Amino acid sequence: MVIDCKHVWDYISGYLDDTLSAEVKELVQEHLEHCEICSAILDSTRNILILTADERTFELPLGFSERLHARLSEEIEGIEPAPSKSD
Amino acid sequence: MIEGETIREEEQLIASILGGNSQEFHALIRPYERTVYVMALTLVKNEADAEDIAQEAFLKAFRNLKNFRAESKFSTWLISITLNEARSRLRRKSAVPMESLDEPADEQGHVSPAVLVDWREIPSEAVERLEVRQLLQQAVEDIPLIYRETFVLRDIEELSVNETAAALGISVASVKVRLHRARMMLQKRLAPQLKQMSPKRRWLPWL
Numbered sequence: 001m002v003i004d005c006k007h008v009w010d011y012i013s014g015y016l017d018d019t020l021s022a023e024v025k026e027l028v029q030e031h032l033e034h035c036e037i038c039s040a041i042l043d044s045t046r047n048i049l050i051l052t053a054d055e056r057t058f059e060l061p062l063g064f065s066e067r068l069h070a071r072l073s074e075e076i077e078g079i080e081p082a083p084s085k086s087d
Numbered sequence: 088m089i090e091g092e093t094i095r096e097e098e099q100l101i102a103s104i105l106g107g108n109s110q111e112f113h114a115l116i117r118p119y120e121r122t123v124y125v126m127a128l129t130l131v132k133n134e135a136d137a138e139d140i141a142q143e144a145f146l147k148a149f150r151n152l153k154n155f156r157a158e159s160k161f162s163t164w165l166i167s168i169t170l171n172e173a174r175s176r177l178r179r180k181s182a183v184p185m186e187s188l189d190e191p192a193d194e195q196g197h198v199s200p201a202v203l204v205d206w207r208e209i210p211s212e213a214v215e216r217l218e219v220r221q222l223l224q225q226a227v228e229d230i231p232l233i234y235r236e237t238f239v240l241r242d243i244e245e246l247s248v249n250e251t252a253a254a255l256g257i258s259v260a261s262v263k264v265r266l267h268r269a270r271m272m273l274q275k276r277l278a279p280q281l282k283q284m285s286p287k288r289r290w291l292p293w294l
Contacts, residue, residue, distance in 0.1 A: 009200055013267035017248075040206040044278040045270055047209055051281075052273065053243055056214045057223050058125045061134055064141075065120055069113055071142050075149060076109045 003027050008038045012045055097161045105153055112149050119162060122244055123169045129239045130173040132228045140176055144169040159253075166244060167254045170236070177232075198271040201278045209281050219284070226277050230269050237262055238269035 011028050014020045020028065032039050051057065100115045123144055128137035147168050148155075155164055213219045230238060240251040241262065248266075252259045 006197075006199075009271070010197070010267070012200070013270050014263065016270075019248075019263070036204045037202055040204050041200045041202070041274065041278075043208070044203065044206045044282075045200070045274040047206070048273050048277050048281070049242055049270065050211060051209060051214055051219075052223050052227055053245070054211050054214045055121070057220055058128060058243075059220075060121055060124055061138060064124060064138060067138070068120060068142055068145060072113060072116075072145060072149065075146055076112060 003031055005031075005035060005038055008032070008035070009041065012042055015042065016046055016049070094160065098157060101152060101155065101161065109149075112152075115161070116145055116148070116165075119165055122162065123165060126166060126169045126239060126244060127173050129227055129235060129243065130170070130232070131176055136176060140169065140172045144172045147172070160250075163246065163250050163254060166240065166246065170240075170254060198268045198275065200271050201275045203278055203282060206278070206282065219281075222277065222280055222284075226273055226280075229276075230272050234265045234269040234272065237265040238273075241266050242270070 008028055008031050011020055011024060015025065015028050018025075032042060097115065100111055104111050104115065120141075124137055124141045127140035127144070128134065131137055131140065144165065148165055151168075155161065209219075214223065227235065227238070227243075236255060237251060237257075240246045240254055241248065246254065248259055248262050251266075252262045255262070257265075
């Protein structure tokens, strides 16, 4: 069985996560071997996911950590293990 | 197993904090500062709000630590708290048109990727360029919220499919569908932009 490009596109995400059934995976692989377009779509998607997940893409604001721990210290020192329920 | 060790260390820290050594909460959350902030930022798309949400999430985690159940990971629990904080912030911001959490009308529809040939690998170092970071940030922020939540949990926070489903209260099948759409939306938008940037401007000094 041969599948066309549009069907392969539906499987890109599953292919990247390796969650496709063995049968589908093989069909997709066969298609990718001789389809430049789908190979480029797969490669670019994988590449883009690496870039968006890169720690440098979304940065912490300057002083974030200091402000956070100062705020936590107020809380921690203010109420030691509070018996009352707080939300 | 590194992950197993981390979980055990965290369990010990949590027990100690609950036993009265509250100061150790600082150490417990240090590895998750970035995770929580980025989660909030990508959901509310505003740095000041994201910082507020992150602080609130950590404070809630401290106040409710006794309710933490060890059957889930601390990080997953923390992410759920952050998600809820961000969602309630989005609901409260009535001045800003709220993004719908309902399934968009075209839920059954497909997202077609950008068709291109000759993809040239963009190395990770490229994110050191501000213009590349901005492209990526904007593209993520422009994904509709319903897909963005799934994408952020799964691909940025790197939760498993099952953890993502649990945090969002949706099925594993829905996670997969939404994730696929989010990824295709990103590819559709970013692949042409990134491809266009690379050959003309020499912003890849190592090529």
